[in-house]
Amino acid sequence: MSSVYFHIPFCKRLCGYCDFYRSVKLKYIPAVVEAMHRELREQAAFLHDKSIRTIYFGGGTPSLLAPSEIENFVKQVREQFDCSGLEEVTIEVNPDDITADYVAELRKTSVNRISMGVQSLDDDCLRFMGRRHSAQQAVEAVRMLQEAGYGNISVDVIFGVEGFGGEVLAQTLQGVLAMGVQHISAYHLTIEEGTRFGRMLARGEMRETEEERSEAEFLQVHNTLTKAGYEHYEVSNYALSGCRSRHNSSYWQGVEYLGVGAGAHSYNGEVRRWCEQPIEEYIGGVEYGSEELAKLDKFNEYVMTSLRCAEGISLGKVERDFGIEKREMLEREAVKAGVAELVVRDGDGLRILPEKMLLSDLVISSLMEM
Numbered sequence: 001m002s003s004v005y006f007h008i009p010f011c012k013r014l015c016g017y018c019d020f021y022r023s024v025k026l027k028y029i030p031a032v033v034e035a036m037h038r039e040l041r042e043q044a045a046f047l048h049d050k051s052i053r054t055i056y057f058g059g060g061t062p063s064l065l066a067p068s069e070i071e072n073f074v075k076q077v078r079e080q081f082d083c084s085g086l087e088e089v090t091i092e093v094n095p096d097d098i099t100a101d102y103v104a105e106l107r108k109t110s111v112n113r114i115s116m117g118v119q120s121l122d123d124d125c126l127r128f129m130g131r132r133h134s135a136q137q138a139v140e141a142v143r144m145l146q147e148a149g150y151g152n153i154s155v156d157v158i159f160g161v162e163g164f165g166g167e168v169l170a171q172t173l174q175g176v177l178a179m180g181v182q183h184i185s186a187y188h189l190t191i192e193e194g195t196r197f198g199r200m201l202a203r204g205e206m207r208e209t210e211e212e213r214s215e216a217e218f219l220q221v222h223n224t225l226t227k228a229g230y231e232h233y234e235v236s237n238y239a240l241s242g243c244r245s246r247h248n249s250s251y252w253q254g255v256e257y258l259g260v261g262a263g264a265h266s267y268n269g270e271v272r273r274w275c276e277q278p279i280e281e282y283i284g285g286v287e288y289g290s291e292e293l294a295k296l297d298k299f300n301e302y303v304m305t306s307l308r309c310a311e312g313i314s315l316g317k318v319e320r321d322f323g324i325e326k327r328e329m330l331e332r333e334a335v336k337a338g339v340a341e342l343v344v345r346d347g348d349g350l351r352i353l354p355e356k357m358l359l360s361d362l363v364i365s366s367l368m369e370m
């Protein structure tokens with residue numbers, strides 16, 4: 001089954017660390033929404049498998065759209081594809097967009113999963129990151145959604161923010177656990193060039209967290225959340241039993257997805273495609289960048305995505321899909337120094353120890369074939 005992703009590339013204000021594809025030119029929202037409907041109509045043929053299991057509204061800030069506009073997209077997906085097996089419709093929301101009216105309207109739509117950017121429950125940390133909301137607003141927003149009947153809520157948390165580790169992070173984690181949400185995504189702050197944090201770093205006005213500190217905070221997150229009953233199922237993702245993100249899991253399992261909007265990516269098993277136009281150009285007509293994936297690309301992709309997940313690599317699948325040489329290569333590389341301490345072999349599987357997941361890139365680059 002396939003997935004559809006809608007990228008809503010607008011934000012009221014830019015966060016200090018953000019290098020996602022987004023714009024503050026809110027006046028373009030109506031024209032972009034119209035262009036996205038057109039793109040969806042014209043690009044349905046990109047997917048070979050026309051049965052849709054998940055729909056995801058990401059951004060940017062999808063909660064800048066009215067719930068009725070979100071539902072209009074879902075309606076169009078239902079018209080163009082087979083949605084008899086549709087299981088999950090997720091919207092990313094910002095806490096300050098969540099009002100009683102918004103939630104009441106959202107409940108009338110097909111959205112059955114919420115992903116909220118909480119990031120921290122410390123107001124100083126939130127201000128430092130340039131978030132628009134307070135800790136209290138985030139707590140209230142989750143409560144409103146729960147009272148309205150949403151029982152599948154995910155919140156994002158950021159750690160590795162210099163000056164806001166230790167006790168501050170502990171309080172955030174405890175606060176998030178007290179919310180009683182089903183899913184938690186925890187990301188280490190990355191400072192990219194071109195962002196406000198990138199400029200501050202270049203001017204010496206902020207520091208990156210030292211490696212040792214990063215590892216300690218990663219373990220703090222891992223230990224706190226797993227002790228509370230959340231399964232650490234992907235490098236940055238934790239879920240209560242049965243509450244993994246189906247949409248994101250499908251990316252990691254290599255299923256087809258159609259991305260709609262400026263900043264969205266698509267994949268149909270053969271071709272990877274993306275649109276990176278400025279929104280002013282996107283409105284006039286979509287242009288894609290694309291690459292056809294060779295067998296080696298698919299092998300590397302499988303190694304990369306599966307090692308980021310708790311289940312790891314299936315050596316049987318590698319042998320079936322890519323040949324015995326690739327399986328033997330992985331088995332050889334996995335016992336070499338630098339990798340052997342981080343991975344575990346059990347039966348058919350080769351996986352990274354959950355508490356070592358922060359070092360997954362190191363293992364992945366050792367096992368990919370160039």
Ligand code: SF4
Binds near residue numbers: 010011018061
């Ligand atoms: S709200 Fe999200 S997408 Fe928008 S600037 Fe902040 S982090 Fe980036």
